[in-house]
Amino acid sequence: MRARYHSPYIRENCGTACSTHCPPSPSKVELPASPCPELLITNSVPSDFQANEIHQLILNTDAEISALGDEITRVQCALDRLELRRAGLRDFVKSHRAVVSIVRRLPRDILGEIFSHYLRDASDSEYPPSGSPTLLLHLVGVCDRWRTIALASPLLW
Structure with missing residues (x-):
């Protein structure tokens, strides 16, 4: 069974167009725009307006993080079902290959x-x-x- 956690920082060679199958590198992840980027590189105190904008941005981002967690759980469950189905089909094929093997004849x-x-x-x-x-x-x-x-x-x- 596949590990439940897949780091977005690890890019596996999937053999196909990685833009559709593999997670992007961290530098290419689309993040929300900061309302006051200058505050991220200084020790300046935000104004009340800036602080309110930042609090709202944090709330919205936390909601998106939660939604992504739910989506990841849903997708992982689907992946688990697919892997179980694949394992079952492999066993099915293996047992039927044995039925028509040359040694039986x-x-x-x-x-x-x-x-x-x-x-x-x-x-x-x-x-x-x-x-x-x-x-x-x-x-x-x-x-x-x-x-x-x-x-x-x-x-x-």
Whole structure:
């Protein structure tokens, strides 16, 4: 699942036109105009009129911040739903790909030969030791078809 917080200062390479998919850099974010920009770079005291304008600007900006928070929550919920749907669809496709996989169409005798080679090659290695039932248990534990084939193959026993 995707992290719930995505910093607007991090631009990811999305592979498409970033103006539509990625957040702008902080220097390009459109901010409200300050009613008295000179007060931001000095220690001057604002007049009563300027103070009222600044208070109103703060109230309006706080309201926009709150609205943006609500919108972010709504969009994040939509994103979470989309990610869950995508994960579900991926699982769906994965299970259906397994149904039409080539291994399901292998004839029983060919699969039995593959099992025999697997056991012979694995027995030549250091682990598990030759004659270990663990290897055969792996084969018979895969599915009913493999179990039936393995149990019916005398070369494996």
